[in-house]
Amino acid sequence: xxxxxxxxxxxxxxxxxxxxxxxxxxxxxxxxxxxxxxxxxxxxxxxxxxxxxxxxxxxxxxxxxxxxxxxxxxxxxxxxxxxxxxxxxxxxxxxxxxxxxxxxxxxxxxxxxxxxxxxxxxxxxxxxxxxxxxxxxxxxxxxxxxxxxxxxxxxxxxxxxxxxxxxxxxxxxxxxxxxxxxxxxxxxxxxxxxxxxxxxxxxxxxxxxxxxxxxxxxxxxxxxxxxxxxxxxxxxxxxxxxxxxxxxxxxxxxxxxxxxxxxxxxxxxxxxxxxxxxxxxxxxxxxxxxxxxxxxxxxxxxxxxxxxxxxxxxxxxxxxxxxxxxxxx
Numbered sequence: 001x002x003x004x005x006x007x008x009x010x011x012x013x014x015x016x017x018x019x020x021x022x023x024x025x026x027x028x029x030x031x032x033x034x035x036x037x038x039x040x041x042x043x044x045x046x047x048x049x050x051x052x053x054x055x056x057x058x059x060x061x062x063x064x065x066x067x068x069x070x071x072x073x074x075x076x077x078x079x080x081x082x083x084x085x086x087x088x089x090x091x092x093x094x095x096x097x098x099x100x101x102x103x104x105x106x107x108x109x110x111x112x113x114x115x116x117x118x119x120x121x122x123x124x125x126x127x128x129x130x131x132x133x134x135x136x137x138x139x140x141x142x143x144x145x146x147x148x149x150x151x152x153x154x155x156x157x158x159x160x161x162x163x164x165x166x167x168x169x170x171x172x173x174x175x176x177x178x179x180x181x182x183x184x185x186x187x188x189x190x191x192x193x194x195x196x197x198x199x200x201x202x203x204x205x206x207x208x209x210x211x212x213x214x215x216x217x218x219x220x221x222x223x224x225x226x227x228x229x230x231x232x233x234x235x236x237x238x239x240x241x242x243x244x245x246x247x248x249x250x251x252x253x254x255x256x257x258x259x260x261x262x263x264x265x266x267x268x269x270x271x272x273x274x275x276x277x278x279x280x281x282x283x284x285x286x287x288x289x290x291x292x293x294x295x296x297x298x299x300x301x302x303x304x305x306x307x308x309x310x311x312x313x314x315x316x317x318x319x320x321x322x323x324x325x326x327x328x329x
Contacts, residue, residue, distance in 0.1 A: 013308045113287040118163050118278045125167055126198070126271055134191060134200040141227040142203075149204035149224065150276050155257040156265050163282035166266055177267055180212040184240060185233040201270035202228045209268050213260055215240075219247050220258035 138146060174197050186207065191200065200207040203224040210218075210225065218225065222244050229237055260268055265281050274281050 010308070010312065013304065013311065110287050114284055115279050117286055118282055118284055119275065121163070121167065122278055122282075123275060125170070126275075132192075132194065132196075132199055136200055139227075145203045145224055145227050146201075150273060152204065153277075153280055154204070154259060154269075156259060156280055159259065159265055160281060160283045161264065161266060163278075163284040166264075166282060170266070173264060173267060177209075177212065177263065182211050183213060183215070183218075184211060184236045186211060187231055187233060190231065197267065198271045200231070201272055202231060204269055204273040206268065206270045207231060209263070213268070214262070215243065217258060217260045219244050219252065220255050222254075 178196065186195070191207075195208060197206055197208045202210055203221075205213075205221065205225070218240060259265060266274065269277075269281060
């Protein structure tokens, strides 16, 4: 076979390899560039509070500082580079996608499965726990805070927790956090005992958590908590109100996305917020198809490479020359 024919054959094989794997990698990129997480396990809380007393330091901690929080957390996530967006029917969740209708459909289905799986599993675990739940009747101002907070993203993307590990360690972490000193007591005339996580909420925050939250957490989220002031011991609340006023006069800037760095996010947010925003608090590796797609691509490349080598070897074999015999008459 001539050199030109050999070149054409090689080119055709290379084109086949490219077209076979391009679609697979297009799907994988819709996930691969979005974020990566590392699995680990939860740390246990120390019994003593790091938040200081009611009149502790006035130095505000930045919510963007590196946290010494739970090892359940994944690594920091980077945003998707895609320009499109889509939402899951029946929810307010939206997910960004990559170009191409096939990749978008693939990413949407996977994201939807992840969200539904985590939401359903979370609700089942919560419903299986036996603890008292206070039936709250919100006034107009409280209802507005609640409605607005349910739609908010508090920038927890870099501190999202591995869902399966978080659910397994949740009870032990709640028990450990419950041993921390109480920062402010609740209104005992309104709330009874036993009192634990999930008993009541204050906007997006769990009331049980707020009893032990840091002073700076209260300062940053004061405007959200203030409409619920009747939930707390009034004498302690008034002292805290004065302290917040002092910090305001000092010019300390509020961070509306402040998250207590020494507490796992799932213990800070209320059960209601997590049910509606489970993908903002947790991540899961279930229904991820990156590894499967990559594995398929590798197999195709290997088979194609072997086929290419075989073809080249066959084309490289010289044709047997016909022997010419001279005849003598």
